[in-house]
Amino acid sequence: MTSQKPSAGLDDAARLLDLVPFLLSHQGISIAELAKKFFVTPEEITSDLTTLWMCGLPGYTAYELIDLSFDSGFVTISNAQTLDRPRALERNEALALLLGLETLLEEISSTNADLASSIAHLIEKISVKVGESAALRVKAGSPTASALRAKISEAMDSRAFLRISYHSSAHDEIGERIIEPLEFSSLNEMEYLEAFCQSSNGFRTFRMDRIISAQIHHGVEVAPKVDSNVSEPATIAFSLRVLDRARDVFERFSLNSLSLASLESTREIPAQSFSSEWTLREVMSLGGAVAISSPESLRSAVRDRAQRTLAGYSNPSY
Amino acid sequence: MASRKSERLINLTMALLATRRYLSKSEIFRTVDGYTGSDESKERMFERDKDDLRRIGIAIEVRSLDPLFEDEPGYRIHPESYSLELGDLSGTEIAILSLAAQAWRGAALGASAQSALVKLHSLGIESDFDSLPALSPKVSVDSANFLPLAQAVSDRTRVSFTYLSAQLIQEKRVVEPYGLGSRKGIWYLVGRDLSRDAMRTFRLARILNDVELERASGIFSVDLDFDVLEFLDSHLFVERAIAQVRLRIGKGHALRNGAKILSSDGEFDLCEISYQSQDRFIDQLLWHGEDAVVDSPQELRDRVISKLNSLVSAHD
Structure with missing residues (x-):
C-alpha cells in the first residue's frame, strides 16, 4: 500500500512488468482483448508493447532483448528473460482477494463442505501475503445472497425475465412479481436491484435482502412498450419535527445537508418519500423521537395507529 | 519521457533479477x-528508481560488497521475493480466486482485485x-x-476524522x-478512542471527511x-435475549425469520423471538404497529x- 504519490510512469512500469508473464500464458491474444484485460486503450497497449520491445538484459542485442510481434494485431512474445513469472501480490491485491474469499466462505460454509475447505485453504495462503496479522484485523463478515445474485446476473445476461417472491416491507406482504432485472445498485450500504416490473408496469427498485427467491420466467408475456402509461412511484412530501435521536432520523429519512441546516435552526425539517405507509411505519418505529407536523392526514394516521397498537396491550399478557 | 523512464x-x-551476485x-x-x-x-536517477520500484512492491536488496569498505553497496532482486509464490494451484482454486476478485466490482478495492486477477x-x-x-x-x-x-490498521498508524454523533454533532x-x-453489510472501525481512552466502534458511513493518517x-x-469480528459480536450485539411476541397471522414477516411459533389463537401466533439489541428490537416491533x-x-x-404513549402525545 503506497501513500506517497507515485511518480509519472510508475503505473506504466508496473503494467509493463505484468504484461510479460500474461502474454507468455496468452500467446496470440489480440491487442483489443489485451487492452480490456488491463483496463487501458488499445493505443496505450501498443505503446506499452513498443516500449517493451526495447527492453532486455545488459548487452541489449537480439539475444538479450525481449522479442515481441504484434503487427498483425495479435501479440506473441518470446525471450521473456527474467520476467517470465508474474509478480508477487501487492498488499492491497492480497487484501482484496482475502476479503473476497471471506465473503465467499461466509456464504457457502453451511452448504458445501468441500468447497468451504478449499476456500479456507486459500485464505490461509493469502493471509500470509497480507502479513502482520492484519488478516485477522480486516475482515468481511457479511452474508450476502450469492446464489440469488448469480441467478439474477444470469437473467440479465440472457435478457430473461424473473419471477420473484418479494417481501414488501411497507405493506408487510410477500408477493410474486414478474420483473426484467436491469442492474444492481447500492445506497447507504444496502444492495438494490433496479428492474422493470411487469406486475406494476413501471421501473422499480428492490432491496436485495427482501427478495426471497427468484426463478427464470419462461412465460410468454411480452414487455409492454415503455410509454406514458409506465407508472413512476409518486413522491409525497411531509414535514417532521425532530425531538430526539437526530442521527437516526437523519439516516432513515435519507436527509441531506440542507435539511441538516434547517434542523439546527428550527428542529422542523421537510422530507419526502415514495409511500405514506412507509413513512408511517418509520415514524412509528422511532417511538416518539420524531413527530409528523404536516400533512394532518399523516399526523392523525400515526396517532390512530399508535392508539390501536396500545389497545392490543390493554389485555393483560397471557 | 514517461516511456524512457519505464x-x-x-x-x-x-x-x-538476472544477477546472482550483488551489483555495484x-x-x-x-x-x-x-x-x-x-x-x-x-x-539521482538510481535513487529515484529504487524508491519507485519499492512503491510498486519490488524489494531491492542491498548488501555491502566489501566488508572492509561499507560505502560500496551492492544491489540485487531475489527472484523468490519478486514472483508470485502461492504453491500449486488447481483450476478450481483459480476459479475460486476469480470469484473472490469479482466480488469487488465497483467497490473500494476494485482496481487491486483486477490487477491481482x-x-x-x-x-x-x-x-x-x-x-x-x-455464485x-x-x-x-x-x-x-x-x-x-x-x-x-495494518501499519498501526493513528487516524483522525470527523464523526457524526448520535445527537448529530460533528x-x-x-x-x-x-x-x-x-x-450485516455494515463496515465498522474498531479502535482506541484517545480522547475517551476507551475502545470504541465507528460506522464507516458516519465518518464525514477523509480520514487523516499520522x-x-x-x-x-x-x-x-x-x-x-469477535469484538464486534461481543460489543455491538451484546444483549441476546428472548421475547414472547404475538404476531398477527399472515403479518410480521421480518420478525418471523428464525422465530418459533408456540401457539396460535386464530388471530395471532404466539412466537418466541431472539434479539440482540433491545433498542433495535423495539424499533422493529413498533414498525409493525398493531400486528x-x-x-x-x-x-x-x-x-x-x-x-406508544409518547407517539400518541407527540401527534395529539
Missing part, C-alpha cells in the same frame, strides 16, 4: 541501459468453473475511507485503529489474537407501551 525501470528490474552502482550504470548524464544525475491468470492455469456452484459474491464497501483505514476523533470489520507507524500494539404485541419480558413490554 523502459529504464524494466531494464533495471531485469538486470537485478558503477556496474549498474555501465551495463544497464538508460543511465545517462553526469555521475551526479545518474545517482491478471497476475493469477498469468500463471497459465486454466480456471475450472464447472466444479463450482453458480456471485459481493463485498459491499462504499466508503472512500476504506482503503486508508485498512492501511492504518465531533473530531483521534483513534488508534485496531481493526476493520463488517456485520505519519508515524507501529506506535501502538494490538494483541496478536485480536479478532475484529406485533409483546407479552414478555415485562420490561420490554413496558418500554414499548411507553414509546
Whole structure:
C-alpha cells in the first residue's frame, strides 16, 4: 500500500512488468482483448508493447532483448528473460482477494463442505501475503445472497425475465412479481436491484435482502412498450419535527445537508418519500423521537395507529 | 519521457533479477541501459528508481560488497521475493480466486482485485468453473475511507476524522485503529478512542471527511489474537435475549425469520423471538404497529407501551 504519490510512469512500469508473464500464458491474444484485460486503450497497449520491445538484459542485442510481434494485431512474445513469472501480490491485491474469499466462505460454509475447505485453504495462503496479522484485523463478515445474485446476473445476461417472491416491507406482504432485472445498485450500504416490473408496469427498485427467491420466467408475456402509461412511484412530501435521536432520523429519512441546516435552526425539517405507509411505519418505529407536523392526514394516521397498537396491550399478557 | 523512464525501470528490474551476485552502482550504470548524464544525475536517477520500484512492491536488496569498505553497496532482486509464490494451484482454486476478485466490482478495492486477477491468470492455469456452484459474491464497501483505514490498521498508524454523533454533532476523533470489520453489510472501525481512552466502534458511513493518517507507524500494539469480528459480536450485539411476541397471522414477516411459533389463537401466533439489541428490537416491533404485541419480558413490554404513549402525545 503506497501513500506517497507515485511518480509519472510508475503505473506504466508496473503494467509493463505484468504484461510479460500474461502474454507468455496468452500467446496470440489480440491487442483489443489485451487492452480490456488491463483496463487501458488499445493505443496505450501498443505503446506499452513498443516500449517493451526495447527492453532486455545488459548487452541489449537480439539475444538479450525481449522479442515481441504484434503487427498483425495479435501479440506473441518470446525471450521473456527474467520476467517470465508474474509478480508477487501487492498488499492491497492480497487484501482484496482475502476479503473476497471471506465473503465467499461466509456464504457457502453451511452448504458445501468441500468447497468451504478449499476456500479456507486459500485464505490461509493469502493471509500470509497480507502479513502482520492484519488478516485477522480486516475482515468481511457479511452474508450476502450469492446464489440469488448469480441467478439474477444470469437473467440479465440472457435478457430473461424473473419471477420473484418479494417481501414488501411497507405493506408487510410477500408477493410474486414478474420483473426484467436491469442492474444492481447500492445506497447507504444496502444492495438494490433496479428492474422493470411487469406486475406494476413501471421501473422499480428492490432491496436485495427482501427478495426471497427468484426463478427464470419462461412465460410468454411480452414487455409492454415503455410509454406514458409506465407508472413512476409518486413522491409525497411531509414535514417532521425532530425531538430526539437526530442521527437516526437523519439516516432513515435519507436527509441531506440542507435539511441538516434547517434542523439546527428550527428542529422542523421537510422530507419526502415514495409511500405514506412507509413513512408511517418509520415514524412509528422511532417511538416518539420524531413527530409528523404536516400533512394532518399523516399526523392523525400515526396517532390512530399508535392508539390501536396500545389497545392490543390493554389485555393483560397471557 | 514517461516511456524512457519505464523502459529504464524494466531494464533495471531485469538486470537485478538476472544477477546472482550483488551489483555495484558503477556496474549498474555501465551495463544497464538508460543511465545517462553526469555521475551526479545518474545517482539521482538510481535513487529515484529504487524508491519507485519499492512503491510498486519490488524489494531491492542491498548488501555491502566489501566488508572492509561499507560505502560500496551492492544491489540485487531475489527472484523468490519478486514472483508470485502461492504453491500449486488447481483450476478450481483459480476459479475460486476469480470469484473472490469479482466480488469487488465497483467497490473500494476494485482496481487491486483486477490487477491481482491478471497476475493469477498469468500463471497459465486454466480456471475450472464447472466444479463450482453458480455464485456471485459481493463485498459491499462504499466508503472512500476504506482503503486508508485498512492501511492504518495494518501499519498501526493513528487516524483522525470527523464523526457524526448520535445527537448529530460533528465531533473530531483521534483513534488508534485496531481493526476493520463488517456485520450485516455494515463496515465498522474498531479502535482506541484517545480522547475517551476507551475502545470504541465507528460506522464507516458516519465518518464525514477523509480520514487523516499520522505519519508515524507501529506506535501502538494490538494483541496478536485480536479478532475484529469477535469484538464486534461481543460489543455491538451484546444483549441476546428472548421475547414472547404475538404476531398477527399472515403479518410480521421480518420478525418471523428464525422465530418459533408456540401457539396460535386464530388471530395471532404466539412466537418466541431472539434479539440482540433491545433498542433495535423495539424499533422493529413498533414498525409493525398493531400486528406485533409483546407479552414478555415485562420490561420490554413496558418500554414499548411507553414509546406508544409518547407517539400518541407527540401527534395529539
